[in-house]
Amino acid sequence: DIFRSDDTIYITEPVEGDAVLFGEAITIKTDVHGDVLAIGREITIEGTVLQDIRAVAKRIVVDGVVNGNITVFGGELIIGEKADIFGNVYAAVEFLDARGIVRGDIRAWSDEARVSGMIEGNLNVGEVTSLVVGKDAKIFGDLSYAAVTPFSIRREAVQGDVHFDQKKGSVRGWLSSINWYWEIVGLFATIALALVFIHFFSPRIKSVMIGMVERPWHALLMGLIFIIIIPLAAFLLLVTLIGIPIGLMLLAIWLLMVYLSPALTSLIVGKVFMHGMVKDTKRLKDVSLLY
Numbered sequence: 001d002i003f004r005s006d007d008t009i010y011i012t013e014p015v016e017g018d019a020v021l022f023g024e025a026i027t028i029k030t031d032v033h034g035d036v037l038a039i040g041r042e043i044t045i046e047g048t049v050l051q052d053i054r055a056v057a058k059r060i061v062v063d064g065v066v067n068g069n070i071t072v073f074g075g076e077l078i079i080g081e082k083a084d085i086f087g088n089v090y091a092a093v094e095f096l097d098a099r100g101i102v103r104g105d106i107r108a109w110s111d112e113a114r115v116s117g118m119i120e121g122n123l124n125v126g127e128v129t130s131l132v133v134g135k136d137a138k139i140f141g142d143l144s145y146a147a148v149t150p151f152s153i154r155r156e157a158v159q160g161d162v163h164f165d166q167k168k169g170s171v172r173g174w175l176s177s178i179n180w181y182w183e184i185v186g187l188f189a190t191i192a193l194a195l196v197f198i199h200f201f202s203p204r205i206k207s208v209m210i211g212m213v214e215r216p217w218h219a220l221l222m223g224l225i226f227i228i229i230i231p232l233a234a235f236l237l238l239v240t241l242i243g244i245p246i247g248l249m250l251l252a253i254w255l256l257m258v259y260l261s262p263a264l265t266s267l268i269v270g271k272v273f274m275h276g277m278v279k280d281t282k283r284l285k286d287v288s289l290l291y
């Protein structure tokens with residue numbers, strides 16, 4: 001098995017077991033003999049996966065052979081022209097684009113769907129605002145979808161039955177609403193956690209903020225060192241039995257600081273702004289959360 005966490009992950013050597021990957025851009029160009037578990041912004045899998053794929057990302061591209069099932073959640077799933085999926089596909093995405101071969105079923109919860117490849121099983125895209133079945137598409141099972149009005153679908157493209165569920169009113173992009181909801185929840189969670197830190201560590205945070213304003217280049221250098229050195233040290237400790245607890249603790253602290261950095265940065269910017277706009281110290285105490 002392999003476990004990797006980095007901004008950019010590029011796998012070119014065969015993986016004998018499972019691949020557990022966390023990063024911004026993840027690319028697998030080789031064979032994985034086990035499962036693939038990946039979380040990132042953009043994930044591309046072009047090799048052969050002998051078992052299942054489970055992925056969460058804004059954009060997921062599968063353009064290889066998959067012997068098991070695919071389960072994904074994110075913004076976009078593209079099943080490439082070279083893809084050959086022997087299992088089923090389960091996808092909760094805003095946009096589904098199936099260009100390759102799926103020998104099982106596709107069960108999707110999507111806003112938009114496009115099919116130009118071959119599906120040997122059933123295709124169910126749920127409630128959609130757009131459904132396009134290309135001229136080269138072939139669906140051997142049933143096609144099921146829900147919309148306000150039926151879409152124009154070539155009957156010869158579907159060998160099974162076409163099931164249309166008519167909805168009243170406009171069909172909204174519910175996945176987009178979910179994304180917005182979690183963005184708002186994440187924002188308020190960050191603010192709440194930052195306020196807890198302010199409450200318990202106010203003097204230390206104040207001194208750090210003063211140092212960052214007075215010596216910005218020194219603060220930037222220390223921040224870069226923190227971002228790079230801490231995770232490297234944590235992973236080095238994790239490979240040793242005695243260093244696992246310390247490595248996990250360092251990694252947890254690093255993740256917490258990275259998570260809180262936008263909120264703390266906004267405090268610094270707000271502090272500088274208020275000092276420039278509000279000259280009355282007493283008034284600053286009234287309007288500032290961290291004075």
